[in-house]
Amino acid sequence: MLTLTAMTTEVFQHYLKNAITDYASDKVKNGTWSKNNAHELAVQSYNHFLPNGIDTPNHYLYSIYLKETLIGHTWIFFDxxxxxxxxxDIHIFEKYQNQGYGTLVMTMLEEQAQQLGAKKLSLHVFGYNQxxxxxxxxVGYHSTDYNLSKEL
Structure with missing residues (x-):
């Protein structure tokens, strides 16, 4: 059984460290940031969006559990x-990927969105992340914009 549980402060500290590293790496892979300052820019981004950590209003950070085993994390914002x-963010640990858990989490987030009164769900995905x-x-999402680049 898969569950979303409010992230604890302890788990958040671990999540934040890894999320910053992953985000910086994604931005470099995507060609948006240089490797030299990517980590600093990622820290600034997380500080901007989560100035009060897990207590930032309208932001919901969850740990994803399969029974009692932590298998990932997700973060949503309600406008x-x-x-x-x-x-x-939706991050399923590598050991648990390709087993349908990401799809289940998306369904669970839809239910959470409806409980909050949301009428729409949106997200961003990096172009390389097929x-x-x-x-x-x-699960029914469609593209709303395309940003294209070409290295010269």
């Missing part, structure tokens, strides 16, 4: 004015 949830894109499309 009450727009009645919209933005999914900032596996995540496939999951999102599988």
């Amino acid at each position: 009450s004015t727009e009645k919209m949830i933005f999914i900032y 596996r995540a894109l496939h999951v999102y499309q599988k």
Whole structure:
């Protein structure tokens, strides 16, 4: 049985360290940031969006459990004015990927969004992350914009 549990402060500290590293790496892979300052920019981004950590209003950070085993994390933001949830992060640990858990988490987030009164769910996926894109499309998401680049 898969469950979403509010992230504890202890888990958040571990999550934050890994999320910053992963985000910096994603931005470098995507060609948005240089490797030289990616970590610093990622720290600034997380400080901007989560100035009060897990206590930042309208932000919901969850640990994903399979029975009693932690298998990942997710982070959403509820914009009450727009009645919209933005999914900032879904991370399933590598050992548990490709087993349908990401799809289940997406369904659980839809239920959470409805409970909060949201009428829309949105997210961003890096262009190179075809596996995540496939999951999102599988559960009914469609592209709203394309940003294209070409290295010279």
